[in-house]
Amino acid sequence: MHNHGLGSWMAKRRLKTPDKTALVFDGESITYRQLADAADDVSALLWQRGIRKGDAVAYLGENSPQFLQVLFGAVQLGAVVVPVNTRLAPPEVAHVLTDSGARILVHDREFAERLEAALVQGDLPDRIATGEGSPEHPGLAALMRTAPAGYPRAEVALDDPAAIIYTSGTTGKAKGAVLTHGNLTWVSLNCIVDYDVVSTDIALMISPLFHVASLGMGALPVILKGATIVLEKGFDAGRALEQIQRHRVTMLSGVPTTYQLMADHPAWATTDLSSLAKLTCGGSAVPTRILNAYEERGLSFSQGYGMTETSPGATSLSPAMTRAKQGSVGLPHFFTEVRIADEHGEMVPRGTVGEIEISGPNVFAGYQGNPEATAAAFTPDGWFRSGDLGYLDADGYLYVADRLKDMIISGGENIYPAEVENLVSDLEGVTGVAVIGMPDERWGEVPWAVVTVRQGASVDTAAVRAHLDGRIARYKIPKHVVIVDELPRTASGKVRKADLRARYADR
The missing domain is CATH 3.40.50.980 (Rossmann fold)
Known part of the structure; x- marks a missing residue:
């Protein structure tokens, strides 16, 4: 049996650099040998719990060595890791666990209450809390010590799935981007090179x-x-x-x-x-x-552009070009290609704005359980359609002109307006809503909601925020709510969000 993916990394690091410090966490140094041994213990424990190749193993927790132990322990079995954003609300957590088909969930104890709240949203998988736990309820650390030693080696190819990372959904539900062992290996190589x-x-x-x-x-x-x-x-x-x-x-x-x-x-x-x-x-x-x-x-900085579906790097701007190409997100990564297409899928000349399309071994395999969305995400010749607008200058540097999908990036977190709009629309008295990203000195952008309301209804910022609290992550909740008589629309009825952003730019 040969594991050609991430599941081979720990054994090789233990062989090549056993005494090198892999991690420093909370004042403790952990060598590659120790990290690899711990990953083996996790593999044995997961095997004992019935985890096999292709099964999904979810992790809900803050940064810790146990995150990496579980990640490598899972992929050594050929299992698929599902990292869960700790800022998600209970319904969102339930969706990730259900949609991914997670067989087991490892979580920090402080999230137990949130998980209990998510129970009503659907069946949750077998759960293991991190840490030592108690004699009655042993945690991951204790279970790793008592798990039977050894586990069967899995046959894993680079095309096999390694992780499912959930990205905010444009239609109200997050989609799981399936990243293969090859995707994560090649994006790592891109980083090492660039x-x-x-x-x-x-x-x-x-x-x-x-x-x-x-x-x-x-x-x-x-x-x-x-x-x-x-x-x-x-x-x-x-x-x-x-x-x-x-x-x-x-x-x-x-x-x-x-x-x-x-x-x-x-x-x-x-x-x-x-x-x-x-x-x-x-x-x-x-x-x-x-x-x-x-x-x-x-x-000075290296800057870049990418998304979950590209694992995530697509381009990088070297520090040497930060000023000369200010505003650019750089050149394609070494093993990645970028092109610009018009609305008909035809390539456009340099300097012309069109949709950014990406190709390379770091581009994801598709969306979990969603063949329609997967098919729509790729061109007939296999390039990923980013949904973003941009152009390449004469030297091949990419500039992002706008977000075709109106995605908001707030403090590094992706927010899709449609998800928020769907929930705001459920609030009593709201007759129309548009969520836009507005500049913010601290977070880059923050979401605003521009709404129309029924005559006599009582809707304000506090009411909208209270309605959304607990339903979506707090960073997605609009920071301001503006009540208007009418939303500007195109002839086809689509809200002209650019008009709204311009209208409130100075507020």
């Missing part, structure tokens, strides 16, 4: 591993190269600066908001940042103010 990851790197991981960017372009390339991850449970600007200085961090990934909060922190000016060599930023363009603050400290 971001020059080396075995001596020390990467500070401040973003949640359930995000495809943190996993596909953060943890996995570093592990593949045998470098070290300083893993943080969450993000705190002051602690991040402290960790950079203490561990001589060389690599850091984040979104504009995280970089801004660090630059605004009182410790920014006195923290030793001299070890930092590679900063990558995604989610949205880095504001000039942030570029200036970091350049004053001798630091």
Whole structure:
């Protein structure tokens, strides 16, 4: 039996660099040998629980070594990992678990109450809490020690599914993007080539591993190269600066908001940042103010563009071109191609705006259980249709002009207006709604809801937010609600959201 996917990585790292530090977490160093041994224990436990090749294993928890132990333990069996966003509301968690067909869920104990609330939304899988637990209810750590040693090796090909990552749905429900072992391997190689990851790197991981960017372009390339991850449970600007200085961090990934909060922190000016060599930023363009603050400290960014369906990297802009090509998201990654097509699927000349299409071994296999959406996502010749508008300049650099699907990116989180609009429409008194993204100094964008209401109805920001609280993640809830007499529409009845964004731009 040969595992050609991620499930082979731990054994190879244990053989090649057994005593190298793989993780630093909460002051503890974990070697590659220890990480690999723990992954084997998880494999044995999951096998004992009936997990076989192709079964889905979900994980709901904050960043911790156990996330990676479960990930590698699952893929060693040929199982499929389903990371669950910890910010999802109970109905959204239930959807992810049901849609993925998860057979088992590993979760942090603090999410037990949320899971109980999700029980009414559908049947939940077998559950294991992280940590030690109690004699009556042993947790993952205790169960790993008592699981029978050994497990059968699975035959795994690069085309086999490795993970299902849920991305906000344009029609109200999140879709599960199926990422293969090949997808995650090739995106790791893209990062190693384009971001020059080396075995001596020390990467500070401040973003949640359930995000495809943190996993596909953060943890996995570093592990593949045998470098070290300083893993943080969450993000705190002051602690991040402290960790950079203490561990001589060389690599850091984040979104504009995280970089801004660090630059605004009182410790920014006195923290030793001299070890930092590679900063990558995604989610949205880095504001000039942030570029200036970091350049004053001798630091510059790699920026990029991508999405869950591309594992997620599609393009990268090197630090050397940050100013010369400001506003661009860069060139296609080394093993990835990008082209621009018009509404008829024909290629357009350089400088012409059209839909961004992407091809390469990092492009996903399709949407879980949704062949119609999968078919619609690809062109007849197999390129992924991003749904975003952009153009290539004379040098081949990509510029994103607009979001064809009106997606909002708030603090690195994707928000699809249709999902929010469907729920706001259910509120008593609402007769029409349009959710738009508005500029925000801290988060890049935040959602606003522009609504029309029935005469005499009492609808305001507080009512809308109360209606949505518990139904969707809080970052998706509109920060402002504007009541209007009429929504601007096209002749076909579609809301002209660009008009609304322009109308409220100065508010």
